[in-house]
Amino acid sequence: MLREIVEEIEKIVGKEGIAKNVEDYLYDETPKRVRPKAAEDVVVVKPKRSEEVSKILKLANEKKVPVVVRGGGTGLSGGAIPLSPGIVLSMERMNKLEIDTENLVAVCEAGVTLRQLLEEIDKIPGLSFPPHPGHEGAQIGGLVANNAGGARAVKYGIMRNYVLGMEVVLPSGEILNLGGKVIKNVTGYDLMHLLIGSEGTLAVITKVVLKLIPEPGGTYTLVVPFERTEDAIKTVPQILRSGIVPLAIEYMDVEAVKAGEAVTGKRWPYEGGEAHLMIIVEGRDEDELLKVSEDIEKLAKKNNAIDVFVGVSRKEQRDLLDIRSLIYEGMRDVTVDLLDVSVPIASIPEYVTKCKKFAEEVGIKVLHYGHAGDGNVHQHILEVDDWEEKYPKFKNYAFGLVKKLGGYITAEHGVGVVKKEDMYSTLPQKAVELMKEIKRIFDPNNILNPGKVVDV
Ligand SMILES: Cc1cc2nc3c(=O)[nH]c(=O)nc-3n(C[C@H](O)[C@H](O)[C@H](O)COP(=O)(O)OP(=O)(O)OC[C@H]3O[C@@H](n4cnc5c(N)ncnc54)[C@H](O)[C@@H]3O)c2cc1C
Incomplete structure (x- = not known):
């Protein structure tokens, strides 16, 4: 079947729209030991319009051929990996x-x-796009x-908070515009927000209107090492309760810091301790930045911080x-695997300390780090x-605890x-049933990213 439609696809995108190096499009960044x-x-098809x-x-819908949309291939859950013969739709030329x-x-x-967007915005004084998911090779789609x-979600939110409009193509081939350049819109069910986070299973996103905001002030980056994990983690909700909203509060086990040092060849300001916080603060001027940094220093030292190092220059x-x-x-x-759970911020200390203890009991090595300011470990x-x-014993324990918290x-x-499977076992059954119904409505032939998110 696939061979039959290649000729037809070539008529649509031309010879240059079909990649020869197929092997470069098969995997994403999901850890090798758990990826399918x-x-x-x-x-591999590379459309331009x-x-x-x-x-x-x-065409794919008529012939019932699976289509996996591929962005930058930086995903960590296997979303862009094709599980059955079919089309990989790479968006790189759009x-x-x-x-x-x-x-x-x-x-x-x-x-x-993301890199292209940030570079373009950099050229326009006064404007900014604050979200910064870690890999700049990821595509907007x-x-x-x-x-x-x-990291910046703690102050500026996540992608969803910046999407105002979207053009999508449905599995039937229909092109649909949702939202636009408007800030407010409550006209009917919010289909746009349903498609945000749908992982290529309901529609192909072809265009996005993103909100930009006035450029925030300058930043300092604080590094705060602690002898004890508990002290580092309990400092996080205390900072947030004090009325300071940093741009980012990142938590890191010291081994994680060392791994980052090794790969970058760059030096972290302090070698010792068990756990470190990296806090990015924002202020309109030097005075405000100093004041916020001092407030954080006082709070951290009350929780036995070893010291506070302040990165000031851009470099x-x-x-x-x-x-x-x-x-x-x-x-x-x-x-082996990378988990990224979400817990209420006040529950981070309990989650991390219990997981560390259980990991020791079962004899598994786990490093903890993450966006502690928003509960993402x-x-x-x-x-x-x-x-x-x-x-598997550790994962079961961790996900059970996540649910309990x-x-x-x-x-x-x-x-x-x-x-x-973990989603099935932790979400209410009714929620999963509704997701399956939604999938069937958008994609009755199950051609878009089959086998991902929900099975129908
Ligand atoms: C070092 C590193 C750091 C990271 N840090 C973060 C982080 O801080 N925060 C975070 O959230 N993530 C992070 N990620 C994960 C990853 O960058 C994000 O999941 C990102 O959203 C993936 O985008 P991508 O373009 O690479 O998509 P891909 O990996 O190509 O695809 C991901 C999923 O999106 C679907 N998709 C892609 N493009 C489209 C489209 N146009 N229309 C419909 N569906 C589409 C695919 O089918 C797939 O299901 C990190 C990854 C790495 C490797």
């Missing part, structure tokens, strides 16, 4: 970007990368399809952020002997294929 095996019998996407989906300074919006084709978060701050952002990169080879499971036997098994990486 990709189907290799796929045709929404009309081409429409024609490809219409990368036009327009900044509308009158309406404070960026209109991005889905294949615009992928970030919206995953409702990505990142110092960039280096610290790089070390934090590349932790995953630094541990890729020894990683990353747990990096490292390879040990017999991990195949030990890790009123949290969720994924805060930003998505369900994809690797968390599907």
Whole structure:
């Protein structure tokens, strides 16, 4: 069947719209030991216009051929991995970007990368796009399809909070516009927000209107090491309760810091301690930045912080952020899995300390780090002997605890294929049934990203 439609696809996108290096499009950044095996019998199609996407989906729907949309391939839940022979629809050539300074919006084709967007906005004084999910190679379509978060969510929210409008192509090939350059819109059910976070299972996102905001003030980046994990973690809700809302509060086990140092070749200001906080504060001027930093220092020292180091220059701050952002990169080879749970912020200390204790009991090595300011804890499971036997016990325990604390098994990486069973076992059954119904309405032939999020 696939061979039969390749000729027809070529008529739609031309020869240059079909990739030869198929192997580069089969996997994403999901840890190797838990990701599924990709189907290799796929045709990789690179459309340039929404009309081409429409024609490809219409054809695939008629022939009932699976279509997996691929953004930057930086996903961590296997969402972009094709599970059966079919079409991989790579959005990389749909990368036009327009900044509308009158309406404070960026209109991005889905294949615009986060890096491209940030570089473009940098050229326009006074405007900014605050969300910064860790990998700048991610595409806007992928970030919206995953409702990505990142370190700055604590103050500025997540992707969903910046999407004003969207053009999507439905599995039938119909092109649908939702929202627009408007801030407010309650006209009927909010289909746009239903599609945000739908992980390529309901529609292909081809264009996104993103809200921009006036550029915030300057920043300082504080590094605060602690001898004890409990002291570091309990400082987080205390900072938030004190009325300070930092741009980011990141928690890191010291081993995680070392992994980030090793991969970047950059130095963290303090080697010792058990756990570190990295806090990015924002202020209109130097005085405000100093005042906020001092307030945090007082609070942290009351909780036995070893010291407080302040990164002031752009370079110092960039280096610290790089070390934090590349932790995953630094541990890729020894990683079994990466969990990204979401718990109420006041429950972080209980969650982390109980998980650490249980990990020790079952003999598994887990590093904790993450966006502590918004309750998003990353747990990096490292390879040990017999991990195949030990890790499921740990995951069961951790997800059981998450549920008990009123949290969720994924805060930003998505369900994809690797968390599907965990979602089934932790969400109310009725919620899963409704999701399946929604999938059937949008995609009656189950051609879009089959086997991801929900099975129908
Ligand atoms: C080092 C590193 C750091 C990261 N840090 C963060 C972080 O801080 N916060 C965070 O949230 N995530 C983070 N991620 C995860 C990842 O960057 C996000 O999940 C991102 O949203 C994926 O975007 P992508 O373009 O790479 O999508 P892909 O990986 O290509 O695809 C992801 C999913 O989106 C679907 N999709 C992609 N494009 C479209 C489209 N146009 N229309 C419909 N569906 C589409 C795919 O089918 C798939 O299901 C990190 C990843 C890495 C490797």
